[in-house]
Amino acid sequence: GIQVEQSPPDLILQEGANSTLRCNFSDSVNNLQWFHQNPWGQLINLFYIPSGTKQNGRLSATTVATERYSLLYISSSQTTDSGVYFCAVGEGTTSGTYKYIFGTGTRLKVLA
Amino acid sequence: SQTIHQWPATLVQPVGSPLSLECTVEGTSNPNLYWYRQAAGRGLQLLFYSVGIGQISSEVPQNLSASRPQDRQFILSSKKLLLSDSGFYLCAWRLSGRSDEQYFGPGTRLTVT
Numbered sequence: 675g676i677q678v679e680q681s682p683p684d685l686i687l688q689e690g691a692n693s694t695l696r697c698n699f700s701d702s703v704n705n706l707q708w709f710h711q712n713p714w715g716q717l718i719n720l721f722y723i724p725s726g727t728k729q730n731g732r733l734s735a736t737t738v739a740t741e742r743y744s745l746l747y748i749s750s751s752q753t754t755d756s757g758v759y760f761c762a763v764g765e766g767t768t769s770g771t772y773k774y775i776f777g778t779g780t781r782l783k784v785l786a
Numbered sequence: 787s788q789t790i791h792q793w794p795a796t797l798v799q800p801v802g803s804p805l806s807l808e809c810t811v812e813g814t815s816n817p818n819l820y821w822y823r824q825a826a827g828r829g830l831q832l833l834f835y836s837v838g839i840g841q842i843s844s845e846v847p848q849n850l851s852a853s854r855p856q857d858r859q860f861i862l863s864s865k866k867l868l869l870s871d872s873g874f875y876l877c878a879w880r881l882s883g884r885s886d887e888q889y890f891g892p893g894t895r896l897t898v899t
Contacts, residue, residue, distance in 0.1 A: 704886075705886045707887060707888070709890075715824075715874055715892070715893050715895070716890070716892055716893070717876065717878075717890040719887060719889060722886065722887045724886075760829065760830065762830075762888075764886060767835075767843070769837045769841070769843060770837060771818045771835065771837050771880065772818075772880070772886065772888075773820075773832055773835055773843075773845065774820070774832060774878075774888060775832070776822075776829045776830040776831075776832075777829060778828070778829045779829050
């Protein structure tokens with residue numbers, strides 16, 4: 675199956691700093707999502723981005739499918755950005771759906 | 787709009803007791819449904835997924851089972867819990883054929899003592 679690796683595993687930032695999180699995957703994909711898990715455990719959808727670039731406020735993401743990686747950019751970080759960021763890759767199944775493989779996550783802490 | 791519910795939110799159960807966690811989706815029909823487990827400080831592990839009533843695919847053979855008795859209901863069960871079953875259990879849905887995104891419920895935090 676597809677392997678998904680994320681880096682760095684941990685990141686500490688001062689409020690206002692920028693950061694880049696990386697997701698590498700071992701095979702070609704046509705389904706990739708980024709999530710933020712808040713301190714209460716809720717998984718929040720950030721981007722569905724199998725290829726190309728998307729932006730949403732201070733967050734943006736880029737996936738280069740041919741080179742098997744995706745990047746999540748956080749600009750002007752705020753304390754509310756703290757939590758764990760996951761990349762998930764969808765792998766097609768014989769039943770016509772996707773099953774999702776998650777990376778191990780990047781734990782971000784933003785200091786005031 | 788679609789909403790996904792999970793209950794209970796937290797659960798403390800003794801070793802050897804049975805388990806039943808429920809997940810329901812509102813505002814859609816024929817969703818693909820998923821159960822994940824997250825151990826403390828770890829990533830998400832896919833346990834089961836379902837494309838329709840009575841159709842269950844298992845990803846990890848273990849002490850758990852899943853059932854889908856109704857279109858928008860997904861149940862995770864165990865006959866006898868083990869200490870290693872402790873974790874955060876998340877249900878997710880995807881609208882088959884319309885969207886490739888999955889959306890997560892609030893989760894159930896299970897502690898086996």
